[in-house]
Structure formats: C-alpha cells, structure tokens
Amino acid sequence: MKPQAVWRTSVIFVFLLFMIVPVIATFMFSISTRWDRTLWPEGLTLEWWKAVTSRGAFFLTLKNSFLASFATMLCLLALVTPTTYWMKLRVPKSKPIIEMVTTFSFGVPGVVLALALIRFYSKIPLPIINHPAILVAACMVLSLPFMYRPLVNALEAIDFRVLTEAAQSLGANGWSILTRVIIPNIMPGIINGCLLVFSTVFSEYTLTNLLVGTRFKTFPIYLVEYTRQDGRQASALAVISFVVAWITSLLIILVTSKGGQKTTHLAGR
Amino acid sequence: MQRSKRLYNSWVPWLGLLPFFIFGLAFELMPLLTTIRSSLTSKGQLTFEFYRQAMDPLFLRSFSNTLKLSTNTALLGVVFGTIVAYAIITTRNKFLQNVLIALSDVSTNFGGAPLAFAFIVILGSTGVITLLLKEIGIHLYPNFRIYSISGLTIAYLYFQLPLMILLIIPSLLGLKREWHEAAINLGASTFQYWVRVALPILFPSLLSGFLLLFANSFGAYATAWTLTGSDVDLITIRIAALIRGEVQLAPELADALSIISLLVMLACVIGYTWLSNRTRKGKA
Numbered sequence: 439m440k441p442q443a444v445w446r447t448s449v450i451f452v453f454l455l456f457m458i459v460p461v462i463a464t465f466m467f468s469i470s471t472r473w474d475r476t477l478w479p480e481g482l483t484l485e486w487w488k489a490v491t492s493r494g495a496f497f498l499t500l501k502n503s504f505l506a507s508f509a510t511m512l513c514l515l516a517l518v519t520p521t522t523y524w525m526k527l528r529v530p531k532s533k534p535i536i537e538m539v540t541t542f543s544f545g546v547p548g549v550v551l552a553l554a555l556i557r558f559y560s561k562i563p564l565p566i567i568n569h570p571a572i573l574v575a576a577c578m579v580l581s582l583p584f585m586y587r588p589l590v591n592a593l594e595a596i597d598f599r600v601l602t603e604a605a606q607s608l609g610a611n612g613w614s615i616l617t618r619v620i621i622p623n624i625m626p627g628i629i630n631g632c633l634l635v636f637s638t639v640f641s642e643y644t645l646t647n648l649l650v651g652t653r654f655k656t657f658p659i660y661l662v663e664y665t666r667q668d669g670r671q672a673s674a675l676a677v678i679s680f681v682v683a684w685i686t687s688l689l690i691i692l693v694t695s696k697g698g699q700k701t702t703h704l705a706g707r
Numbered sequence: 708m709q710r711s712k713r714l715y716n717s718w719v720p721w722l723g724l725l726p727f728f729i730f731g732l733a734f735e736l737m738p739l740l741t742t743i744r745s746s747l748t749s750k751g752q753l754t755f756e757f758y759r760q761a762m763d764p765l766f767l768r769s770f771s772n773t774l775k776l777s778t779n780t781a782l783l784g785v786v787f788g789t790i791v792a793y794a795i796i797t798t799r800n801k802f803l804q805n806v807l808i809a810l811s812d813v814s815t816n817f818g819g820a821p822l823a824f825a826f827i828v829i830l831g832s833t834g835v836i837t838l839l840l841k842e843i844g845i846h847l848y849p850n851f852r853i854y855s856i857s858g859l860t861i862a863y864l865y866f867q868l869p870l871m872i873l874l875i876i877p878s879l880l881g882l883k884r885e886w887h888e889a890a891i892n893l894g895a896s897t898f899q900y901w902v903r904v905a906l907p908i909l910f911p912s913l914l915s916g917f918l919l920l921f922a923n924s925f926g927a928y929a930t931a932w933t934l935t936g937s938d939v940d941l942i943t944i945r946i947a948a949l950i951r952g953e954v955q956l957a958p959e960l961a962d963a964l965s966i967i968s969l970l971v972m973l974a975c976v977i978g979y980t981w982l983s984n985r986t987r988k989g990k991a
Contacts, residue, residue: 549946549947549965557741557962
C-alpha cells in the first residue's frame with residue numbers, strides 16, 4: 439500500500455472505532471451478567487431486558503415520548519405548511535422575518551428557552567405551566583427549523599405558482615388548493631420534516647426536565663433516572679434510544695435520497 | 708381607488724401569516740423579553756445589580772469552564788473532523804464513502820442521555836476501555852475521570868466530529884485538483900500546498916465550523932447533566948439548578964446568567980451565518 443492509502447485507512451479505522459465502540463459496548467453491557475471486573479463479559483443474559491420491559495413505567499414513558507413527538511409534529515404541520523406556502527406565494531418579503539422565527543432555537547440554549555417560558559407563563563393567567571402543553575410548545579420552537587427547511591426546499595422544487603394558477607382556473611378555493619394540490623406535491627418534504635421533528639422531540643431531555651419534570655415522564659427522563667439506579671437496565675434503555683434514532687435517521691436518508699434535500703439537524707444536546 | 712387597492716394588496720396578504728407570528732410572539736419573543744426585562748429591573752427600577760452579581764467568581768468559574776469545554780471540543784472537532792472528512796472524500800471505495808457519510812449524519816443527532824451513558828460504559832471507572840487499558844498497564848483512574856471536563860470533551864466529540872465532517876465536506880470538494888497540481892508544478896511541496904493554498908481557502912469554512920461547534924457545545928446540557936450530575940460546573944448546569952430551585956438565589960440572577968449565555972451563543976450563530984453565507988456566495 440502507498441503511504442497515503444495507509445494514512446487514509448488508519449484515519450477511517452480510528453474514526454469508525456470511535457463511533458461504533460460506545461454503541462456496541464452499551465449493547466454488550468445490557469446483555470452481560472457482569473462486566474466490570476473482566477475484559478470480556480462474564481456471561482450473557484436477557485435478564486436486564488426482561489426486567490426493564492416488564493415495568494409499567496417503561497411503556498408509559500415510551501407512550502409519553504411518542505405522544506409528545508406526534509403532538510409537536512401535527513401542530514407544526516398545521517402551523518408551518520400553510521405559512522410557508524403563503525409566504526412563497528404572496529408575501530416573499532416576509533421570508534427574513536419568518537426565518538428569524540424558525541431559527542430562534544439555534545441561537546438560544548435549551549435551558550434559556552425553558553427559563554424564559556417559565557418566567558413569562560408564570561406571570562400571565564394561562565394555566566399551561568407544568569402542563570404537557572408547554573412542553574409541546576417548547577418542542578415546537580426547538581424543532582421549527584427541521585419542519586420549515588424541508589418544506590421550503592420541497593416547495594422550491596415544484597412549480598407551486600403554476601400549480602396554484604391551474605387549480606384556481608379550475609375553480610378550486612384556497613383550502614383545496616393547499617390540501618389537494620400543494621400538499622400531495624410536497625409529500626417527500628413533509629415526511630422528511632416529520633421524521634426530523636420526531637427524532638428531535640423523542641430524544642429531548644433538557645426542556646422536558648425543566649418544564650414538566652416528573653409530571654410528564656418521557657423516555658429520556660426515565661433513562662436518566664435509571665443511570666443513577668441500575669446501570670444494566672439503563673444500558674438496555676440507552677440501546678432502545680440508539681435504535682430509535684438509527685431507524686429514524688435511516689428513514690430520513692431513504693426519503694431524502696429519493697428526492698428533496700437533506701437537512702442536518704442537532705438534537706438532544 | 709387605485710391607491711387604496713395597492714394599499715390593500717400590500718398588507719392584507721400578511722394577515723395569512725398571523726398565526727405563525729402569534730406563535731413566535733407567544734413562545735419566543737415575549738418570554739425572551741420578559742426575561743431580559745426581569746434581569747434588568749429590581750422593584751420597578753432599572754438596575755445592573757444582577758449582572759454585577761453574575762460576575763461573581765463562582766459564576767465566572769462556570770463561564771470559564773463552559774468556554775474551555777466549548778473551545779476544546781470545537782477545536783478538536785474542527786481539526787479531526789477536517790482530517791477525517793478529507794480521508795472520506797479521497798476514498799475510492801464509494802460504498803465505504805456513503806456509509807461513512809451516513810454514519811456521520813446519524814451520529815450528529817446522537818447526544819444527551821444515551822450517549823452520556825454509553826461513555827460511562829466504556830470509560831467509567833470499571834468501563835470496557837478502562838479495563839482494557841489496565842490490562843496493558845495503563846491506569847486511567849484516578850488521574851482521568853469520565854465525570855469531568857476532560858471526560859465531557861471526549862463525549863462531546865462524539866457529536867462534534869460528525870457535525871464538522873458534514874460541514875466541511877462541501878468546502879473540501881470545492882478544492883480543485885488543478886490548484887494542487889499548479890502548486891506542485893511551481894515547485895511547492897504538498898505540505899506547502901496545504902499551508903499556503905488550501906488552508907487559506909478553507910479558512911472561512913473552518914472558522915464558521917468552529918463557531919457552530921462552539922455554540923453547539925456551549926448550549927448543551929443533557930449530556931453533561933447525565934454524565935456528571937452537578938459535579939462539573941457548567942453555566943447551563945447552574946442555570947438549570949436555579950430553575951429547579953435547588954439553589955436559593957434571586958430568580959433574576961438566573962435571568963442575568965441566561966441573557967449572558969444567550970449573547971455568547973447568539974454571537975457565534977450570527978458569525979456562523981454571516982461566514983457561511985459569504986462562502987456560499989463566493990462559490991456561486
């Protein structure tokens with residue numbers, strides 16, 4: 439091998455090792471009887487997986503995480519789809535302001551967003567403090583850019599103006615243009631956005647912990663509780679989180695490779 | 708008639724955006740303004756008292772820890788991310804290339820509790836790597852602890868590295884082979900080509916990558932909290948403790964600390980946006 443090839447192969451090898459070892463080790467840890475004294479696990483067992491999945495809290499927190507994710511996804515769809523379409527069609531001038539609203543969460547740390555929401559909503563008489571509703575609102579702020587970007591990209595990829603005019607000349611009203619002409623045409627963007635929002639909210643910890651705490655336990659909250667109680671069962675939960683994240687990401691890659699642009703996103707910090 | 712119609716056309720379409728703007732107002736702008744105002748007022752009077760308190764050595768230490776952690780992970784991320792990215796794009800095996808890019812794509816999204824726990828499993832006091840190193844005579848503990856700033860640096864790299872790879876690949880692909888050849892023909896060594904030609908061209912992208920990685924780690928909370936609890940004194944961990952009421956202090960102090968953090972992060976994100984818009988335009 440040429441020295442360049444050796445260099446390249448070793449860089450890639452080390453990188454792969456760094457990325458894969460933590461995941462594999464967590465999985466091995468979750469199926470080992472004991473693995474804190476010896477180089478290899480002392481034995482293999484499914485005991486921790488059985489223990490962790492037999493608890494009611496396991497399904498409750500999973501359900502809560504799915505609930506929060508889907509609620510955020512639906513609310514964002516309802517808010518962002520008409521807005522982006524209308525912006526592109528009639529108010530292109532509003533784009534800079536809209537993008538400022540959507541990218542808000544990039545510039546604001548999660549703890550600061552949580553604090554600001556608590557400060558504001560404890561002052562006004564709207565009983566959403568400590569309620570899952572405020573979590574959904576905060577998750578919407580957090581994942582707005584991940585819904586907005588794919589939608590705008592998808593809209594820019596189709597001839598939305600011609601489609602709108604054609605539908606108008608056939609007598610369709612605004613609502614049916616949006617739901618029956620535009621939305622079917624930007625489906626890949628919508629699916630991509632939904633998946634990005636899902637993976638963001640599913641792994642969300644900071645906002646959940648600070649806004650609703652133990653009143654609405656999600657899967658990441660449950661996982662962190664376990665890391666302090668029982669490492670082996672926590673490792674099983676961590677593996678589940680990894681698998682959910684991997685599946686969602688693979689679906690995103692699948693959707694984006696079929697058309698539409700990809701959006702890199704940052705979640706779960 | 709004509710004039711009023713034009714007026715009508717100019718603002719009425721904006722009404723369609725009203726729900727969106729109300730959302731932004733209710734969950735972004737108003738909460739933020741309330742926090743800013745609260746950090747600046749005491750008993751109805753304008754005051755900088757809370758900012759003065761925020762400059763207490765106690766909090767300055769949290770800020771300096773956070774800055775140190777962010778700078779370290781961003782620097783390491785930029786350097787190693789660029790090296791790995793270069794290795795990836797020069798690989799002839801297209802399949803491997805796609806797998807590596809997909810892996811980076813997936814891993815940037817990892818973070819928080821599961822990631823922190825994975826690092827406890829491999830680098831904790833009885834972790835796999837710890838045991839492995841002990842076997843060959845390297846004792847990590849007690850000099851190194853995963854529940855510390857250096858431990859956090861390694862864990863953060865798990866999402867910083869792939870992020871940098873994804874950010875820098877387009878710029879690396881923009882380096883033309885002819886430039887390298889031209890430099891070699893003019894008598895430069897490959898090293899000289901990198902230092903005198905490639906790196907100056909890449910510089911804006913590297914800087915914008917650094918800023919994004921810096922902000923990414925500055926605002927992070929979940930990973931640090933899961934890994935170290937309140938052992939490591941970071942500003943996000945302090946603010947969170949103030950929110951949860953674990954520490955009894957004036958709530959306005961938390962507001963002031965938040966606003967300072969916000970300004971740091973905002974500066975990074977604005978710098979990043981400005982730089983990346985510039986490089987994008989330069990290429991077009």
